[in-house]
Every structure is written in structure tokens, then in C-alpha cells.
Amino acid sequence: MTISPTAPEVTTAPLLSAQDLHVTFPGRHGGPRARAVDGVDLDIRPGEIVALVGESGCGKTTLARCLLGLVEPTSGRVTFDGRPLEYSGRPLKAYRKRVQLVLQDPSGSLNPRHTVYDAVAEGLRIHGYGGDERTAVAGALSRAGLRPPERFFLRYPHELSGGQRQRVVIAGALVLEPELLVADEPVASLDASVRGEILALLLRLRTELGLSALVVTHDLGLAWNIADRVAVMYLGRIVETGAVEQVLTAPRHPYTQALLSVLPEAPGTPVVLTGEPPDPSRVPSGCRFHARCQILASGEAERTGVADACRNQDLKVLSGGGASQVACHWAVAEVPERGAGL
The missing domain is CATH 3.40.50.300 (P-loop containing nucleotide triphosphate hydrolases)
Known part of the structure; x- marks a missing residue:
């Protein structure tokens, strides 16, 4: 419905x-x-x-x-x-x-x-x-x-x-x-x-x-x-936000993409996340999702030149407003004109 x-x-x-x-x-x-x-x-x-x-x-x-x-x-x-x-x-x-x-x-x-x-x-x-x-x-x-x-x-x-x-x-x-x-x-x-x-x-x-x-x-x-x-939200922080139609039809964060990929009507092959479920007492350095990220695991982040940033560079807290924003080094590198979301 x-x-x-x-x-x-x-x-x-x-x-x-x-x-x-x-x-x-x-x-x-x-x-x-x-x-x-x-x-x-x-x-x-x-x-x-x-x-x-x-x-x-x-x-x-x-x-x-x-x-x-x-x-x-x-x-x-x-x-x-x-x-x-x-x-x-x-x-x-x-x-x-x-x-x-x-x-x-x-x-x-x-x-x-x-x-x-x-x-x-x-x-x-x-x-x-x-x-x-x-x-x-x-x-x-x-x-x-x-x-x-x-x-x-x-x-x-x-x-x-x-x-x-x-x-x-x-x-x-x-x-x-x-x-x-x-x-x-x-x-x-x-x-x-x-x-x-x-x-x-x-x-x-x-x-x-x-x-x-x-x-x-x-x-x-x-x-x-x-x-x-x-x-x-992932591991205590909001990693992507925006109008529902925009986020759910064109997700930019790999975690959002993985969540959407397992819906029954989703096209393609479901994304199976690797690694252990998140532990809020041991938040990793860099992007908090990098240990399970399919983009980093596939080598795509390396090809884009952001792999080191994914592992070591923290991301800013997204603002609370209604603008489309994503906390992801790879997503911003892929679409640089949207980099203000960080």
C-alpha cells in the first residue's frame, strides 16, 4: 500500500x-x-x-x-x-x-x-x-x-x-x-x-x-x-538524510544502498555486509562504516582515491535540516558538487 x-x-x-x-x-x-x-x-x-x-x-x-x-x-x-x-x-x-x-x-x-x-x-x-x-x-x-x-x-x-x-x-x-x-x-x-x-x-x-x-x-x-x-543512522550517528523520495530512490551512502538492496522489490543482487555488527564501545577510526563497507572491500574507494580517508579521516556531523546530505568520503568524491553535505 x-x-x-x-x-x-x-x-x-x-x-x-x-x-x-x-x-x-x-x-x-x-x-x-x-x-x-x-x-x-x-x-x-x-x-x-x-x-x-x-x-x-x-x-x-x-x-x-x-x-x-x-x-x-x-x-x-x-x-x-x-x-x-x-x-x-x-x-x-x-x-x-x-x-x-x-x-x-x-x-x-x-x-x-x-x-x-x-x-x-x-x-x-x-x-x-x-x-x-x-x-x-x-x-x-x-x-x-x-x-x-x-x-x-x-x-x-x-x-x-x-x-x-x-x-x-x-x-x-x-x-x-x-x-x-x-x-x-x-x-x-x-x-x-x-x-x-x-x-x-x-x-x-x-x-x-x-x-x-x-x-x-x-x-x-x-x-x-x-x-x-x-x-x-549507523553506529550512533546519522550518515545520510534528505527527502524520502531522494534518499530511497538514489541512495548515496553505501550503508543506505545495502539496506535498500535487500527489499523484495529491489533490483540487482542484495548487498551482503562483511565484518562484525557495530560495537558502540569501539567506534572505528575514520568512517565508522568502513570495516563493513562494500565500496571499500571492492576496491572502488581505492580507485576513487579515498580509501585512506575512509579508514582514517572522521566525518563531520550532518546538520539537522532538510537538505540532502551524506557522510561518506566516496559519495562526495563521486559527486563533488554535493560535497557541502559533509
Whole structure:
């Protein structure tokens, strides 16, 4: 199912912005610290849907948790609506009302002992909502596509289908009238027949409510169907970003090319990456992807004259804006007029 999102104007000031963000965790048994997020700039504008794409362990979930205020950055900062995010007290509580999380597993995120009504109303009660709770819950369920909402009030999660449970989770986020949703693999646990319905719902909410969204996923097909812009993450850093059509139809970074090559509809032979999966406690020198890079392994980087740079010269952090950018010595050497992306 192909859905055509309507992108916002690129001149709009960011709603959420990460600037030179780093998150490290203590190493095992006193070893080197794990650099889960290792220098990230990322902007999300009002009404924009950004897909954050990468394999497991690349740091995308840690980045999302940091943007939500669940993890405090080691360095760098997050700003929302022009103001730096505070990680304690009332400001953080107020922020979490404006930025809501949608988890990938509705069965795990819904309390089996709570009715649908209580699950959706929980956020209102936490934040001391002073209006008509029943009306707010009914409105959120209706916007999430569960109609008539009263029919679902007294149901329990086990009485619902997977798609209905995910809609309840989305309703629980919508009831607080947020400005931004962070959706972590929002359709990963759903049947293929339901995935398109949930993606269409997220797009409709963007159109009707002006919601922004960060969609965290390893699924490039999902990014194609829902996002305005895509950011490809590898070993703690964004290595390619730009409009979704541009990045996914003409990928410039070898890692993006490898991810796309294994899609069922991709032409040619899938790229099999060599080497070990990335270890955030041992980030290699030079390009962090060079140990697994098919361009370097094939000799193409040597022929282009960038092999030494790939192994030894670090790349700058990509800016958080909407311009097409790539952090790759070979890609810039191949298309020098686009070198400003570094």
C-alpha cells in the first residue's frame, strides 16, 4: 500500500531540534563507554513526519528516548518550540504532555487489567485534566478510528484485535492533544493487512491535527509510505538524510544502498555486509562504516582515491535540516558538487 504524505514547508522553524547530541553508557566490567548516540543533529518541523532508520543496535531507540526526555544526554541539547528541554520537575512533565510516545507492542504497553477507558484516561489523570474526562476519552478513541467510542469503553485489551489495541495506544497519546508523536516501530507487531490502516491513520492525524511525528523503524518500506524525510543512522550517528523520495530512490551512502538492496522489490543482487555488527564501545577510526563497507572491500574507494580517508579521516556531523546530505568520503568524491553535505 503506497500512501502519499503531504510535506510541510521546509522553511518552517523546527518544533523539535537536537544539537550535537551525545549519549554514552558505562562499559561492561569497567571497559570503554558505549557511545550509543555519538553526535546527532536532527530537526522536526511542525506537521512533518521524519523516519529514523537503521539496524538494531545503531542507537535510534536511545536517540528517541533522549528526545522524549527519558534519557538525559551526556552532552549537546534538545530544544522544543525554541526552548531547551529540562530533565526534571514541572517543565519535564509539561513537555511530556506535548510530546507523546507510541510503542511498537500494544499488548505490552496496555495493562491487561485496565479497560480501554482507563487506559486512555490515564494520561488525563496524571496531568490533572480539569475538563470532561468522558468526552475527552471518547474524542480520542474516535480520532483513532474506534467508533462508536462508547462501544470500547469497558472492553479489555485481550478482547481486541492487534490493530484495535494499537489504536487504543494511539488514542492514549492523542487524548493529551500533543504536538509531536514519537512512534517506535508502530506497526512492527501487526499483520500486513493492518499495517496500512495504522499508517493511513497517522497520516490523517497529521492532516487533521497538524501533528508532527518521529517514526523509528528498521523498515525502509514503512519510511517510504509515511515519511516526508528520512534519516539513516549507523553506529550512533546519522550518515545520510534528505527527502524520502531522494534518499530511497538514489541512495548515496553505501550503508543506505545495502539496506535498500535487500527489499523484495529491489533490483540487482542484495548487498551482503562483511565484518562484525557495530560495537558502540569501539567506534572505528575514520568512517565508522568502513570495516563493513562494500565500496571499500571492492576496491572502488581505492580507485576513487579515498580509501585512506575512509579508514582514517572522521566525518563531520550532518546538520539537522532538510537538505540532502551524506557522510561518506566516496559519495562526495563521486559527486563533488554535493560535497557541502559533509
